[in-house]
Amino acid sequence: MTSSKDWQHPKHSLREHKLGAKRSFSQNFLTDRRVAEAIVRALEITSTEDKVVEFGPGTGSLTSLIVAEGVELWAVERDREMAEVLRGRFGAMPQFHLVEDDAARVDMQGWVAGEPGRLKLIGNLPYASTGAILRNLMQQSALLERAVVMMQREVFERLRASPGTKAYGALTLFLGAHYRVEKVLDVAPGAFFPPPKVRSTVVRLWPRQSAAQNHWEAFERVVRQSFSSRRKTLRTSLKQAGFPSPTLEMLWQRSGIDGGQRPETLDEDAFLRMAEILYPPES
DSSP states (O other), X not given: OOOOTTOOOHHHHHHHTTOOOOGGGTOOEEOOHHHHHHHHHHHOOOOTTOEEEEEOOTTTTTHHHHHTTTOEEEEEOOOHHHHHHHHHHHTTOTTEEEEOSXXXXXXXXXGSTTOTTXXXXXXXXXXXXXXXXXXXXXXXXXXXXXXXEEEEHHHHHHHTOOTTSTTOSHHHHHHHTTEEEEEEXXXXXXXXXXXXXXXXXEEEEEEOOOGGGGGHHHHHHHHHHHTTTTTSOHHHHHHHTTOOHHHHHHHHHXXXXXXXXXXXXXXXXXXXXXXXHHSOOOO
């Protein structure tokens, strides 16, 4: 593990620059150095040839540990005041690239130099925009080797949920079609400034290939249509989405799925079967 001698407590950085946490950016700064070191270890930086992306670096709690490894780092920060803090601390380092953009929409394609699957991504995701950032990571999963991100524990529980459980839903299916989800550690509110009202979990995401990705538009549409009213059966939800009864009867017969089931009982393969029947791939 790299030395943490250059690690700077976020409260010190905030005082130095006369700044505070902004609610509009859902900012909670990680103040526990041991947790910061554990998160960076989970990223498994093994060589100076590694290419790392950090979402939401803030004052640089993780950033200082990453640049100490000598790797090339793209730090994506949308708060202009925090960007100035980062520029002052790390701007002179040739391997540090500050990207003033929103992690929910930033395009990482240009950073892989024609070698997809090379980027390692790390970040403390703002609770208010976790969903949007995860959607961006789904769209760019082919660029990543792995990702280590912190999120609200409730969101992690939804990502890891099994069919038939209360937490299982569209987000489980969408992210699961792109990543295998692994828990790294839980983080208590006291590890942040200001402390959030919820507990957090550090998650490692491993990109995966799935058949759903090859028929993504239809898969996504059917999942959304099915979960449009969670307490209703598949038959009712899809009928309300505009499918006539004969089409639905054909669907149940060809797919082997019972239309009286609720959507949270079906796995990824079942939704893909429905998508391929309702929206056949063009030949």
